[in-house]
Every structure is written in C-alpha cells, then in structure tokens.
Amino acid sequence: MNRLWLAAAASVVALGAAVAAPVYPPFGLDLTARDTAVKPGDDFFQYANGAYLARTGIPSDRPSASRRLEMTDRMEAQLHILMEDAAKAPVGNDNRYKVGTFYSAFMDEAQAERLGAAPLRPELDAIRGAPDRAALAGLMGQAESGLYPALFGIGLDTDLKHPDRYAAYIGQSGLGLPDRDYYLKPELAAKRDAYRAYAAKLLGLAGWPDPARAADAVIAFETRVAEASWSKVQQRDLNALYNPMSPADLRTMAPGFDWAPMLAAAGVSGKAQVVAAEKSAFPKLASIYAETPVDTLKAWMAFRTADAAAPYLSKAFVAAHFDFHGRVMTGQSEMRPRWKRAIIAVGGGDCGADPQSCFGTIAWAVGDLYAQRYFPPETKAKVTILVGNLKAAFRGRIEKLDWMGPATKQEALKKLDTYTIKVGYPDTPQRDYAGVTIRRDDLLGNVRRAAAADWAFLVRRSDGPVDRAEWSMTPQTNDAYNGSLRDIVFPAGILQAPIFDAAADPAINYGAIGGVIGHEMTHGFDDQGRTIDASGALRDWWTPADAAAFKARADRLGAQYATYEPVPGFHINPGLTMGENIADLGGLSIALDAYHRSLGGKPAPVIGGLTGDQRVLLGWAQAWAGKMQPDAIKAMTVGDPHSFRKFRVNGVVRNIDDWYAAFGAAPGQALYLKPEDRVRIW
Ligand SMILES: [Zn+2]
Numbered sequence: 001m002n003r004l005w006l007a008a009a010a011s012v013v014a015l016g017a018a019v020a021a022p023v024y025p026p027f028g029l030d031l032t033a034r035d036t037a038v039k040p041g042d043d044f045f046q047y048a049n050g051a052y053l054a055r056t057g058i059p060s061d062r063p064s065a066s067r068r069l070e071m072t073d074r075m076e077a078q079l080h081i082l083m084e085d086a087a088k089a090p091v092g093n094d095n096r097y098k099v100g101t102f103y104s105a106f107m108d109e110a111q112a113e114r115l116g117a118a119p120l121r122p123e124l125d126a127i128r129g130a131p132d133r134a135a136l137a138g139l140m141g142q143a144e145s146g147l148y149p150a151l152f153g154i155g156l157d158t159d160l161k162h163p164d165r166y167a168a169y170i171g172q173s174g175l176g177l178p179d180r181d182y183y184l185k186p187e188l189a190a191k192r193d194a195y196r197a198y199a200a201k202l203l204g205l206a207g208w209p210d211p212a213r214a215a216d217a218v219i220a221f222e223t224r225v226a227e228a229s230w231s232k233v234q235q236r237d238l239n240a241l242y243n244p245m246s247p248a249d250l251r252t253m254a255p256g257f258d259w260a261p262m263l264a265a266a267g268v269s270g271k272a273q274v275v276a277a278e279k280s281a282f283p284k285l286a287s288i289y290a291e292t293p294v295d296t297l298k299a300w301m302a303f304r305t306a307d308a309a310a311p312y313l314s315k316a317f318v319a320a321h322f323d324f325h326g327r328v329m330t331g332q333s334e335m336r337p338r339w340k341r342a343i344i345a346v347g348g349g350d351c352g353a354d355p356q357s358c359f360g361t362i363a364w365a366v367g368d369l370y371a372q373r374y375f376p377p378e379t380k381a382k383v384t385i386l387v388g389n390l391k392a393a394f395r396g397r398i399e400k401l402d403w404m405g406p407a408t409k410q411e412a413l414k415k416l417d418t419y420t421i422k423v424g425y426p427d428t429p430q431r432d433y434a435g436v437t438i439r440r441d442d443l444l445g446n447v448r449r450a451a452a453a454d455w456a457f458l459v460r461r462s463d464g465p466v467d468r469a470e471w472s473m474t475p476q477t478n479d480a481y482n483g484s485l486r487d488i489v490f491p492a493g494i495l496q497a498p499i500f501d502a503a504a505d506p507a508i509n510y511g512a513i514g515g516v517i518g519h520e521m522t523h524g525f526d527d528q529g530r531t532i533d534a535s536g537a538l539r540d541w542w543t544p545a546d547a548a549a550f551k552a553r554a555d556r557l558g559a560q561y562a563t564y565e566p567v568p569g570f571h572i573n574p575g576l577t578m579g580e581n582i583a584d585l586g587g588l589s590i591a592l593d594a595y596h597r598s599l600g601g602k603p604a605p606v607i608g609g610l611t612g613d614q615r616v617l618l619g620w621a622q623a624w625a626g627k628m629q630p631d632a633i634k635a636m637t638v639g640d641p642h643s644f645r646k647f648r649v650n651g652v653v654r655n656i657d658d659w660y661a662a663f664g665a666a667p668g669q670a671l672y673l674k675p676e677d678r679v680r681i682w
Pocket of ligand 1: 519520523579580583
C-alpha cells in the first residue's frame with residue numbers, strides 16, 4: 001500500500017504542482033530539529049540539529065543516519081516500485097525488461113542457495129590452472145571487465161595534458177582494505193586481524209586448500225603492497241601522477257611484472273602511450289610480484305575474486321561478506337534487506353565517488369527509467385537558474401579577491417566561463433545495453449556480462465574524441481561532482497529536500513543546494529583543480545605569488561581542522577581533507593553572496609522570526625545533519641577526503657563574518673575566532 005501512495009505522490013510532483021507544500025513545513029526548515037538550549041556560538045551544528053540528532057537512532061543495517069540518507073531512503077522506495085514493476089515487463093530486449101530480470105535474479109535467494117560456490121567456478125578454475133605468473137598477470141588484465149583483482153588498475157579517462165582525447169592511466173592497486181594505513185598503523189591492528197579471518201573464511205568456502213595458512217600469506221602479501229603504495233595525500237598531486245610513457249618504458253621502469261599479457265587482456269595493448277600514476281611505487285610493486293610465490297598470488301586472487309562475488313552467492317558467502325565489510329568495518333549490526341541490496345546490484349551506488357559501486361550493474365538503464373518517472377522537468381529549470389546565480393556570485397568574488405593577482409584572475413574567470421552545468425539527467429544516452437544478455441537464472445553471469453560490456457564501451461570510447469556531454473554519475477545518485485570535463489553535475493538523486501525543495505523559502509535552498517553548488521565550483525580552483533586550465537589541460541596557470549598566498553591561507557585553515565577530533569584518538573587529517581574543507585568554506589560564502597544578490601537590493605524578509613542570513617546558514621547546517629557509528633567515523637577519518645559532518649558546519653561558519661552577525665557569536669564562545677584569525681579564501 002505504501003507503494004501506491006508513493007507512486008501517486010510522485011505523479012503529483014511530476015505533473016508540476018507548483019504550490020505544493022515544502023517537505024519541512026511551513027517554509028522548508030525543520031524547526032523542530034533545533035536544540036535552542038545550545039548557543040549557536042558554542043556549537044552551531046548542535047544548535048541547528050540537536051533535537052533531530054537526539055530523536056534519530058542509527059538503524060542497525062546502516063553505519064550512519066542522516067538527512068542525506070533519508071533522501072536515499074525516499075529514492076530507494078521509488079526504485080523499489082520501479083524494479084518490482086519492471087519485473088512484470090513482457091520478455092524483450094528493452095531496458096525495462098532487463099532491469100526487472102536482473103532484479104528478479106538477485107531476489108531469488110533459493111536459487112543462490114542451490115548454486116553455492118558453483119557460480120565462482122570459472123574464475124577459480126582459471127586461477128588454479130594458470131601455469132605461471134604471466135598467466136596470472138593476464139587474469140589481472142581482466143580486473144576491469146570481470147571479478148579478478150589486480151596489482152595495477154587501468155582507467156580510461158580524459159588525458160590531463162591533452163583534454164580533447166582519452167588516456168590509459170595505470171595505477172597502484174591490490175589492497176582489499178580501504179587504505180594502506182590499515183596495514184601499517186598499530187591502532188588499526190584489530191581490523192587487519194578481522195580481515196585475515198575473513199580471508200580464511202572465504203577461501204574455505206571457495207574450497208581452497210589450507211585456507212588459514214593461505215590467508216596468512218595473502219595478508220603478508222597485501223602488507224608489502226601497502227608499504228610500497230603511495231598515501232592518499234600523495235595521490236592528490238595530479239602533476240606527480242602524470243607520467244606518460246610507452247608500454248616498453250613501463251617494462252624498463254618496472255621489470256618483474258608481466259605487462260604484456262596484462263595490457264593485452266585489458267584490450268589496451270595497442271596504445272602507443274600509457275600514463276603511469278604512482279610512478280615510484282611501480283618498481284617496488286613489480287618486485288613484490290616477482291618475489292611472491294605463485295601459490296600465494298593464486299590464493300590472493302582466489303580470495304579477492306570470492307570477495308567481489310560474495311554478495312551474489314549463497315548465504316554463507318553473503319554473511320561472511322557482511323560480517324567483515326558491514327559489521328567490522330562500518331559498525332553495522334544488521335544486513336540491509338535483500339530488496340535494497342538488489343537495487344544497488346542492478347542500479348549501482350554512488351558511481352562518482354566510488355566507481356566500484358557501479359561495477360557489474362546496468363545503472364544507466366535504471367537511471368533512464370528513474371528520471372522519466374520521478375524527476376520533474378521544472379526542477380531541472382529551477383536548479384539551472386539557481387546555478388546561474390551562484391556562478392555570477394563566484395565571478396564577482398573572484399574579481400574582488402585581495403590575494404590573487406590580475407593575470408591569475410583573468411585565467412580563473414576564463415576557466416569559470418568554460419564550465420558546463422548538468423542537472424538531473426543526461427540529455428544524451430550514456431550506454432546501450434542492447435547487446436548485454438541478462439538472465440533470470442544466472443545472477444553472477446549478469447554481473448560479469450554487464451561489467452564486460454561496460455569495459456568494452458570504455459575501451460572503444462578511448463580511441464575517439466572526448467565527449468563533453470558525458471556523465472560520471474547516474475541520475476539516481478544522491479551526490480554531485482566537479483568533473484574532468486569542466487562540468488559540475490547535480491543528478492536527480494541529490495535534488496530533494498532538504499538539499500533542494502522547489503516549495504521551500506529560497507534562502508534555505510541557497511544555503512543547502514547553493515552551498516553544494518558553490519562547493520563544487522570552487523573545486524575547479526583549489527589546490528588540485530587549479531592545476532587544470534581553462535582548456536581542461538594540466539598546466540599551472542597561477543603565478544608563484546598567488547600560489548604562495550593561497551597556500552598560506554589553506555595552511556591556516558588546515559591548522560584549525562587539525563585540532564578537530566571526531567572520535568577519540570582520531571584527528572582530522574588536514575592534508576587529506578584540504579580540498580573539501582576549502583570547498584565547504586568557499587561554497588557557503590558564495591551561497592550567502594548569491595542569496596544577497598537575488599534580493600535585488602531589497603531587504604530579506606523575516607520568516608518565522610528568522611532573518612534571511614539565518615535561514616541560509618541553517619539551510620546549510622541542516623543539510624549536513626546526521627550521526628555515524630564510531631567505527632565508520634574512524635574509517636572516514638582515515639580515508640575520506642571529506643571532514644566529518646559536524647565540522648563541515650562548525651569548521652566553516654566560524655570563518656564567515658555574516659555568521660557572527662546573524663547569530664551573535666561572541667568572544668568566550670567555543671567557535672569564536674577573532675576577525676584576524678578567520679580564514680577567507682574564496
Ligand atoms: Zn567536494
């Protein structure tokens with residue numbers, strides 16, 4: 001019955017009920033979410049969200065609870081209707097039939113149980129039967145198009161120095177834990193031990209001989225790989241990651257690894273040039289590969305292949321996978337219901353932030369169906385106007401920056417003008433699934449065929465000119481990005497309350513989606529984005545004086561963030577989070593500016609006793625409301641470039657003068673900074 005209600009509600013929106021009430025009545029803020037016993041100047045995040053945080057528990061099947069996840073819940077309910085409905089589609093070769101069939105195949109738990117480990121057999125047989133390291137390297141070449149792991153990953157993306165064409169990037173890979181720190185830091189030893197037990201468990205389920213001993217060898221191997229790998233902070237330096245060379249140079253630089261069979265299996269052996277990313281790690285990884293016994297490499301490949309396949313196999317695999325990835329790594333106590341896992345298996349997760357989460361899916365088919373059914377064209381129009389205002393505000397702020405010289409400013413404005421803004425869903429089809437066979441009785445086969453088709457598409461595409469109309473996130477993604485095509489993309493999934501509500505007071509939309517739009521725009525100009533020029537090429541267009549002035553400000557902001565401790569013993573890493581923190585500060589500053597401009601010289605109305613600036617700032621603060629299990633916060637603090645949500649609010653507002661004026665934050669209050677200590681970048 002919920003389904004009918006949701007479907008009906010969605011069609012009302014789709015028909016364009018312009019006078020609809022906001023999701024949070026009466027004007028778009030959740031007034032009941034606040035904790036007014038707390039002074040905004042002491043903890044603005046708590047002031048804006050305290051009552052919401054107190055009344056909201058973390059569901060046992062999730063690592064966190066938040067407004068953003070409530071948006072995901074709404075969307076999942078819509079996708080559930082859509083897929084249940086597609087499961088009734090008549091047999092055909094169309095997207096709706098394929099989505100429904102893939103979904104039904106995932107939902108068939110009895111079939112998965114009957115098959116046990118059998119669907120894994122083709123990969124395990126190939127690994128077992130490989131006569132030597134070269135044959136294993138050939139299997140690693142199928143990592144992008146199938147279930148195998150690899151010591152080196154391949155990505156086909158825009159060439160950073162020649163933005164009109166594509167390049168084949170080769171990068172370090174091989175770790176099953178989210179970051180090298182997990183292998184090397186004593187405070188993460190418990191996670192490493194759990195990972196070892198998980199490896200033994202999966203190898204046992206897969207029928208691998210002597211699984212406990214094999215797991216020890218696998219962890220020792222990955223630990224060596226971790227030691228040789230670059231850190232996430234090192235990986236932020238795009239210039240250091242751009243090392244074009246011929247495949248022959250690759251062999252000279254990193255002998256010991258069998259490059260030829262790997263590149264051939266990936267379908268990229270015809271490339272005259274590849275780009276080696278973490279260059280200094282390559283010879284070390286190649287030596288590790290050459291020195292590791294073939295049996296250990298085989299056990300490693302068997303474990304990691306089983307890990308990739310586990311969510312699609314029988315209960316024993318699914319439970320082991322959840323115990324480790326869910327319970328141990330993110331503190332979840334219960335698995336998500338099967339239909340929710342089915343939605344991700346067919347339609348993907350956040351492909352932009354984690355391309356792996358769209359691996360083996362037919363996510364674009366789901367995206368087309370989703371946008372047609374649930375995304376009203378007037379939302380696309382309204383957001384496009386908002387984005388235009390934000391762009392104008394950013395332009396005005398760049399013109400007025402006191403630390404940037406005129407030559408750099410000119411280049412910056414030129415770059416800003418080349419940005420395209422994409423809203424809701426792509427205007428051109430992104431993938432054609434006509435040639436992909438989806439079978440009701442072959443779940444893992446569907447995953448394999450979808451992954452292979454996707455990789456074949458990317459290989460084919462890599463020989464042609466760059467398509468600037470392309471999207472990297474599906475419409476059903478609850479996220480946004482600033483891409484290598486100088487585009488800023490807001491999929492339909494993120495354009496929901498409280499991030500955007502067409503019926504809300506505009507000030508709130510400026511604070512929430514406006515802040516996010518501003519955030520994404522500044523990424524094109526931060527320590528990483530500024531290495532790309534107006535043509536899209538990797539080129540430093542900043543004068544040394546501007547770079548020094550920017551760095552001085554960034555370092556002062558970083559010093560503030562280094563003092564924040566989201567969970568005892570784990571401080572925010574200012575280097576890792578630098579780009580995101582600067583983007584948050586710039587985004588909210590630009591959003592306030594854009595709101596002021598939108599008033600056209602008139603004073604902002606007072607609504608519900610709140611001034612315009614108060615509503616903008618509360619819009620931002622409420623958009624980030626949420627909490628997380630301590631284990632998930634730890635994982636985030638170690639490996640995520642975003643700061644924990646509380647600091648995306650408190651860490652930002654205390655540097656903005658308008659916030660002090662709006663909420664009267666005063667000396668002696670915890671967030672108070674003297675005017676000369678406030679950092680202004682954008
Ligand atoms: Zn960002």
